[in-house]
Amino acid sequence: NAGVTQTPKFQVLKTGQSMTLQCAQDMNHEYMSWYRQDxxxxxxxxxxxxxAGITDQGEVPNGYNVxxxxxxxxxxxxxxxxxxxxxxxxxxxxxxxxxxxxxxxxFFGQGTRLTVV
Amino acid sequence: KQEVTQIPAALSVPEGENLVLNCSxxxxxxxxxxxxxxxxxxxxxxxxxxxxxxREQTSGRLNASLDKSSGRSTLYIAASQPGxxxxxxxxxxxxxxxxxxxxxxxxxxxxxx
Numbered sequence: 496n497a498g499v500t501q502t503p504k505f506q507v508l509k510t511g512q513s514m515t516l517q518c519a520q521d522m523n524h525e526y527m528s529w530y531r532q533d534x535x536x537x538x539x540x541x542x543x544x545x546x547a548g549i550t551d552q553g554e555v556p557n558g559y560n561v562x563x564x565x566x567x568x569x570x571x572x573x574x575x576x577x578x579x580x581x582x583x584x585x586x587x588x589x590x591x592x593x594x595x596x597x598x599x600x601x602f603f604g605q606g607t608r609l610t611v612v
Numbered sequence: 613k614q615e616v617t618q619i620p621a622a623l624s625v626p627e628g629e630n631l632v633l634n635c636s637x638x639x640x641x642x643x644x645x646x647x648x649x650x651x652x653x654x655x656x657x658x659x660x661x662x663x664x665x666x667r668e669q670t671s672g673r674l675n676a677s678l679d680k681s682s683g684r685s686t687l688y689i690a691a692s693q694p695g696x697x698x699x700x701x702x703x704x705x706x707x708x709x710x711x712x713x714x715x716x717x718x719x720x721x722x723x724x725x
Binding site for chain 2: 526535537540551599601602604606608
């Protein structure tokens with residue numbers, strides 16, 4: 496019963512480095528999304544996907560890239576890390592709102608704590 | 613733009629008290645509202661989900677209500693325990709193409725033994 500799995504749990508990057516945060520879910524959910532959580536700012540949406548092959552920008556997309564080649568995986572790429580990207584990143588998944596018979600409860604991963612120095 | 617607020621920002625109560633956490637949202641066009649719990653340094657754990665057509669949901673000592681027309685939800689915790697200490701977040705799911713969640717800033721609860 497894995498749910499939503501994020502890797503790594505912790506990461507330290509140097510400014511300018513790139514990396515990919517992994518997110519996988521085993522619930523056959525259409526909807527997946529990435530949020531960042533910063534003190535005093537709450538959770539803010541970075542990118543989201545309503546199904547395989549479809550991605551869209553959220554509130555704070557700059558500096559991040561995503562792709563959705565499979566239903567299960569939704570990786571988040573940091574192209575050139577900056578100290579402003581120091582944050583805790585959460586991945587979430589759920590059935591789409593149109594699939595009313597199965598509900599739309601969202602499930603979250605345990606987070607990735609990223610520090611950019 | 614949907615905005616979600618939560619009052620109070622922090623709350624400290626003695627063990628055994630009943631308490632109410634408040635959540636307000638500005639746009640009533642929501643698909644559902646979900647309450648989460650977050651322990652320090654941890655992820656989000658779903659507590660209750662209320663569909664837009666529902667008035668309330670209950671799970672154990674927790675009861676959540678929704679008044680969509682007035683843009684309000686409350687989370688009622690009965691007979692609080694020290695283990696309830698955590699940050700409680702409410703999130704509304706927008707009833708549009710993106711179906712995205714908009715989170716409130718959270719209420720930090722401390723239940724003292």
